Structure formats: structure tokens, C-alpha cells
Amino acid sequence: MMDGAGAPRRERVRFNDVSVQNQRLRDELDAAMRAVIEDGRFELGQEVYEFEEAFAAYCGTRFGVSVHSGTAALHLALRALGIGEGDEVVTVANSDLSTVAAVRFAGARPVLVDIDPHSLTMDPAALAAAITPRTRAVLPVHMYGRPADMEPILAVARAHGLRVVEDAAIATGAMYHGRKVGGLGDAGCFSFAPGKVLGAFGWGGMITTNDPELARRARMLRAYGEDPAAYPPPAAGFRFAGLHPEVMGWNLRMDTIQAAVLLVKLRHLETMIAERRAIATRYRRGLAGAAVWLPDDPPGIRHVYRNVVVRVRGRDAVRRALYEDGIATGTHYIPPTHLTPAFSDLGYARGSLPRTEEVARELLTLPVYPGLPEEDVDLVADRLRRAVETVAAG
Numbered sequence: 001m002m003d004g005a006g007a008p009r010r011e012r013v014r015f016n017d018v019s020v021q022n023q024r025l026r027d028e029l030d031a032a033m034r035a036v037i038e039d040g041r042f043e044l045g046q047e048v049y050e051f052e053e054a055f056a057a058y059c060g061t062r063f064g065v066s067v068h069s070g071t072a073a074l075h076l077a078l079r080a081l082g083i084g085e086g087d088e089v090v091t092v093a094n095s096d097l098s099t100v101a102a103v104r105f106a107g108a109r110p111v112l113v114d115i116d117p118h119s120l121t122m123d124p125a126a127l128a129a130a131i132t133p134r135t136r137a138v139l140p141v142h143m144y145g146r147p148a149d150m151e152p153i154l155a156v157a158r159a160h161g162l163r164v165v166e167d168a169a170i171a172t173g174a175m176y177h178g179r180k181v182g183g184l185g186d187a188g189c190f191s192f193a194p195g196k197v198l199g200a201f202g203w204g205g206m207i208t209t210n211d212p213e214l215a216r217r218a219r220m221l222r223a224y225g226e227d228p229a230a231y232p233p234p235a236a237g238f239r240f241a242g243l244h245p246e247v248m249g250w251n252l253r254m255d256t257i258q259a260a261v262l263l264v265k266l267r268h269l270e271t272m273i274a275e276r277r278a279i280a281t282r283y284r285r286g287l288a289g290a291a292v293w294l295p296d297d298p299p300g301i302r303h304v305y306r307n308v309v310v311r312v313r314g315r316d317a318v319r320r321a322l323y324e325d326g327i328a329t330g331t332h333y334i335p336p337t338h339l340t341p342a343f344s345d346l347g348y349a350r351g352s353l354p355r356t357e358e359v360a361r362e363l364l365t366l367p368v369y370p371g372l373p374e375e376d377v378d379l380v381a382d383r384l385r386r387a388v389e390t391v392a393a394g
């Protein structure tokens with residue numbers, strides 16, 4: 001949601017341009033899609049299973065269950081863990097609305113806690129303070145591509161017998177002390193929407209896990225509740241099976257054509273992540289000494305920079321000045337969920353999550369995508385520095 005928000009009229013620097021990576025990979029993508037069209041298996045074709053296996057291997061988990069979107073991954077992971085009515089799930093408000101929406105889709109109550117203002121991810125102390133006898137799970141978000149501080153979060157979860165579902169929707173490939181996100185908790189949930197770190201030509205998502213029962217249940221829930229043994233991968237041969245839904249499920253499967261695209265892009269993911277990280281480093285250099293807060297890049301953490309976010313005083317005026325200069329920026333994800341009309345009934349008044357709200361007043365998302373020219377990064381840094389100085393003076 002909200003990609004490319006505020007695109008200027010005369011756009012000099014695009015916020016996110018996926019056409020660059022698509023052009024680079026054009027021959028491979030064309031061939032992969034043609035193969036699906038010729039095979040004709042648009043529903044749960046072989047590529048779906050191949051992508052699940054390849055993605056799970058990439059994340060270092062035993063299983064990957066592909067689904068329709070990141071939202072579906074969160075929703076079904078919670079349901080597959082048996083979380084629902086009467087349960088509380090602790091998460092954050094500085095995320096896409098879908099994080100909290102997914103908790104509601106599962107039937108549980110979202111409990112929102114504040115963030116650490118340096119990492120912009122869940123504050124483990126706030127998590128510990130929010131636990132009640134109804135708490136069943138914790139849902140940290142690897143925000144902007146940086147892993148949440150999982151060690152203390154997992155310690156709190158273990159102490160209270162909670163399940164841990166990672167929202168890794170915008171953090172594909174991020175690492176926490178040598179391990180990829182998605183394999184740190186009970187389940188990892190990824191989005192492959194076009195503008196993500198690994199993006200399809202439409203919607204897509206994945207649940208990663210080491211738990212065979214969770215994977216089995218997620219496979220059932222994504223396809224009407226059907227036993228996954230009823231539709232084995234095409235390579236396993238033809239099998240006749242009737243309809244025997246074990247539970248009520250949904251229709252939230254990944255299209256074969258998206259799996260084919262993602263299989264191609266997965267082969268180039270490490271290069272694309274390296275490009276994102278190089279852009280962040282260049283911004284950091286270009287903005288050294290400016291009155292701009294930039295995220296740090298601590299040892300032991302691999303931030304994949306789905307977004308490069310900065311914090312600036314007078315954010316809206318700074319953003320307007322960049323707009324006038326032809327530079328597209330974003331405000332991800334503002335307002336925080338608890339301050340949106342859709343979630344006002346959660347009962348979190350303004351002021352209830354002070355650090356989240358303070359960050360939201362200053363946050364600005366800068367252009368970043370594989371293929372963003374270095375001179376554009378330098379231009380953005382230069383114009384941002386000037387805009388911040390002008391706004392501070394005025």
C-alpha cells in the first residue's frame with residue numbers, strides 16, 4: 001500500500017521504479033512466464049512448489065507455504081497456530097494497516113505497543129509490559145527491512161509460552177546475527193507485492209516455518225480447507241482425490257505465473273539487496289552533518305532497505321520542497337494504525353503510543369530501488385540537505 005505516495009508533477013527522481021529490474025531480467029522473465037502459459041497449470045502449478053522450496057531454502061526454514069499476499073500470510077499463519085476468538089496478539093502501530101487487520105481477520109484482539117526510536121521496531125520492554133493471561137502471540141514487524149530485536153522478544157515469548165509470528169513483509173533477506181528473518185520465530189510472513197524487496201507482477205506472499213503441522217494447516221487454509229495431500233505437486237504425478245475439507249478455509253493461493261516470476265527474481269535477490277544497501281550507504285555519506293536522522297546499520301544486522309527512512313523537523317514543508325524539485329518521497333506508514341478511522345475502535349487515543357507518534361510526525365521515506373542512479377541519490381541528498389536548512393531558517 002501507499003507506494004510512491006506524493007509523486008510530483010514533473011518527476012525527476014522516481015520513488016520506486018520496478019521497470020528497471022524487469023528490463024534487466026526481461027529474457028528470463030519472458031521465458032518463465034511463457035512456460036506457464038504453455039503448460040496451462042495456472043493453479044498450483046509446478047512453479048508454485050519449486051518457488052516454495054527455493055524460498056524456504058533461502059530463508060533457512062524447512063517449509064514455505066505460498067499464499068496470495070502478505071496479508072494472507074499473516075492471517076493464515078495466525079489461524080494455523082490456532083489463534084482466534086478471545087486471544088490477544090501483541091504488535092505495533094507503525095506498520096502497514098494489514099498487520100493489525102490480519103490479527104482481526106484471525107478473530108483475535110490486536111494489542112499495540114510502542115517502538116524503540118532507534119530501530120523503529122517493537123520495544124521488547126513494552127511487549128513484556130503488555131502481556132495478560134489472554135496473550136497468545138507476538139507479532140513483531142521487521143520495519144522498513146530492518147529485523148526487529150528478536151533475541152529479547154523471543155526471550156519474553158518463551159517466558160510466557162507465546163507463539164511468535166514475524167511480519168517480514170518488507171524484509172525479505174534481512175538478517176539477524178547470521179540468520180535470515182522468517183526463520184527466527186514460529187512463522188515468518190512475507191509479501192511479494194510488486195514494490196517489495198522481492199516483488200511479483202501482482203500479489204503474492206509466503207509463510208515460512210520449521211513446524212510441519214503449521215505448514216500443513218496453512219496449506220489447508222489457503223485452499224478451502226482441503227487436505228494438501230489431495231493436490232500434490234504436478235511432478236508427483238496425477239492423483240484422483242475428492243473434496244474432503246477438514247476445516248473451513250479460504251481461497252488465498254499464489255498464482256503459478258507469479259511463482260514463475262518470483263523464481264527468476266529470487267536468483268537475483270542478493271544483487272538487488274546489495275544495491276539497496278549501497279544506496280543507503282550513499283545517502284548516509286551524502287547527508288553527513290545535515291540535520292537529518294538516518295537509521296544506523298549496526299553490526300550483526302543486515303538491513304535490506306525496502307525503505308530508506310529519515311527523520312526531519314518540519315517534515316511536511318521539507319517534503320513539499322522536494323516535491324517542487326521533482327523528487328518523489330513517501331510517508332510510510334502514516335498515520336500509525338491506531339490513529340486511523342478504521343482502527344479507532346481499538347481504543348488507543350492520541351498520545352497512547354508516544355514514541356510511535358513522535359516518529360510519525362518526522363518520518364520521510366526517500367527513493368530507493370535497484371537501478372536508482374547514483375546521481376539521483378546524490379541529487380536527493382543535496383536537495384534534502386538544502387530543504388532542511390531552508391525550513392529550519394524560515
Ligand SMILES: Cc1ncc(COP(=O)(O)O)c(C=O)c1O
Pocket residue numbers: 001069070071072095096098099141167169170190191192193203204205
Ligand atoms: C509491514 C507490512 N506487513 C504486511 C503487509 C501486507 O502485504 P500485502 O500488501 O502483500 O498484503 C505490508 C504491505 O505493504 C507491509 O508493509
